[in-house]
Amino acid sequence: MSDLVFIAFDSEQKAEEVRDRILGMQREYLIDIGDAVIAVRDDKGRIKLNQLMNTTAAGAASGALWGALIGLLFMMPLAGAAVGAAGGALGGAVTDIGINDEDMKRQANEALKPGMAGLFLLIRKMTTDKVLEDLKGVGGTVIRTSFDHALEDKLRASLDAPAPAAPAPTETPSA
Incomplete structure (x- = not known):
């Protein structure tokens, strides 16, 4: 406890x-x-x-990485990184x-x-x-x-x- x-x-x-x-x-x-x-x-x-720990920044960094990796599959790594960073930052901001x-x-x-x-x-x-x-x-x-x-x-x-x-x-x- x-x-x-x-x-x-x-x-x-x-x-x-x-x-x-x-x-x-x-x-x-x-x-x-x-x-x-x-x-x-x-x-x-x-x-x-x-x-x-800044959860918003950590979420953005993690989201950018995963977004870029997924974006590579669709030949759009920069767009994937941008979308991933935005989603990760949003997720990090609401995480407590x-x-x-x-x-x-x-x-x-x-x-x-x-x-x-x-x-x-x-x-x-x-x-x-x-x-x-x-x-x-x-x-x-x-x-x-x-x-x-x-x-x-x-x-x-x-x-x-x-x-x-x-x-x-x-x-x-x-x-």
Whole structure:
């Protein structure tokens, strides 16, 4: 079962920084993310979603490839690629992978002030103690989670904790 987490940040840059950190933890197999989306509320109050994968572009590329291959059969590869790209882009635009876009926009609209950003995470599984240690001191406000109360409290405490101090540089003896 997956868990949904929504954390608000003061800026899009901070949300991007935390998402990059979490994706780094995924490369280390500490966390398995199903989706990681940044929602940004602009000065006019509109919500923009910054998805990891652009399904419209992926659909267009896939459609163009298949359209060109089918077009080769009918000696019209360019027309086939154009029709395939259009169809793939349309299919990609209506495809919603991961967290429901409308739900994210609704939650972001309720929680974020203009200029703020929120990070939505769909977490499949994680090594809780190591992930929370890596997130210590990054800031942000937990808006909503599907964690149990104990784990949600640990996440809040980890985000609010002071960042770990960088190790002091060691002096090398001079010759």
